[in-house]
Amino acid sequence: MSGFFLTGTDTGCGKTEISLGLMAALQAKGITTLGMKPVASGCERGPDGLRNGDASRLLAQGSSKAPYGLVNPYAFEPPIAPHIAAGEAGVDIQLATIKRAYQTLAHEANLVVVEGVGGWRVPLGSSLFVSDIPKALGLPVLLVVGLKLGCINHTLLTVESIRATGTVLAGWVANEMDPGMLARDANLATLAALIEAPCLGVVPWVEGQGPDDVAGYLNPELIDLPQNQASKIRTSQPRARRKRAQADVVGYP
Ligand SMILES: Nc1ncnc2c1ncn2[C@@H]1O[C@H](COP(=O)(O)OP(=O)(O)OP(=O)(O)O)[C@@H](O)[C@H]1O
Numbered sequence: 001m002s003g004f005f006l007t008g009t010d011t012g013c014g015k016t017e018i019s020l021g022l023m024a025a026l027q028a029k030g031i032t033t034l035g036m037k038p039v040a041s042g043c044e045r046g047p048d049g050l051r052n053g054d055a056s057r058l059l060a061q062g063s064s065k066a067p068y069g070l071v072n073p074y075a076f077e078p079p080i081a082p083h084i085a086a087g088e089a090g091v092d093i094q095l096a097t098i099k100r101a102y103q104t105l106a107h108e109a110n111l112v113v114v115e116g117v118g119g120w121r122v123p124l125g126s127s128l129f130v131s132d133i134p135k136a137l138g139l140p141v142l143l144v145v146g147l148k149l150g151c152i153n154h155t156l157l158t159v160e161s162i163r164a165t166g167t168v169l170a171g172w173v174a175n176e177m178d179p180g181m182l183a184r185d186a187n188l189a190t191l192a193a194l195i196e197a198p199c200l201g202v203v204p205w206v207e208g209q210g211p212d213d214v215a216g217y218l219n220p221e222l223i224d225l226p227q228n229q230a231s232k233i234r235t236s237q238p239r240a241r242r243k244r245a246q247a248d249v250v251g252y253p
């Protein structure tokens with residue numbers, strides 16, 4: 001009953017492709033996985049209501065069939081910034097609603113892969129941001145870096161902001177957005193040197209590749225699975241307590 005929150009350096013950087021590939025990689029290891037897209041703008045109106053392409057693909061990749069409303073509790077029709085779409089629809093996005101849907105999904109699978117919307121600091125309301133979702137769900141973050149000129153700056157700003165919110169960065173994936181990128185390897189080396197989290201893989205730009213193909217470039221063994229984090233937290237507690245005790249001795253609050 002755990003998961004990951006996938007964010008990216010920008011909209012269109014490959015979050016959905018990598019989410020689906022990660023789900024396939026985990027499923028190949030026997031880990032049941034469901035996908036979630038809590039907030040989506042750019043939805044089509046059908047007989048059953050609004051449907052988002054990302055959410056439908058995540059639902060289809062799931063290890064079991066989940067109700068659409070749990071996979072995508074907030075769906076907006078126009079393909080615009082989500083807080084503006086929500087405002088136009090008269091909807092106030094609530095973390096509690098997202099959390100309830102996530103918890104229901106989390107009971108049905110070993111892992112839930114939660115895809116963000118846009119980048120890390122996208123507003124969802126007057127005082128709510130995408131970055132609040134993983135915190136509310138207690139999920140570590142995986143960062144999808146859309147590999148292209150300018151991505152180092154976007155990556156470092158995003159990593160700094162993730163750390164500033166106190167969220168765990170579990171790893172990152174490089175997704176090649178520009179097959180002709182100059183100095184690709186040097187960019188990758190710079191990213192690897194500056195991001196203090198494991199790189200789970202480098203996914204090449206290949207038109208029409210599916211989740212199983214993407215999974216082949218990802219190494220889920222490098223993911224610090226939440227189960228492992230839980231045991232780490234348990235083992236590190238005595239040291240934290242010791243530190244607190246020392247602080248008490250020297251008179252710190
Ligand atoms: N490695 C790749 N090879 C080929 N096409 C790719 C690759 N990664 C992404 N794409 C394509 O680029 C487009 C954007 O990718 P994707 O939808 O995964 O981005 P996203 O970050 O999820 O976008 P959004 O912010 O809209 O959710 C899609 O058409 C997708 O199929």
Ligand SMILES: [Mg+2]
Binds near residue numbers: 015016017054
């Ligand atoms: Mg997407």
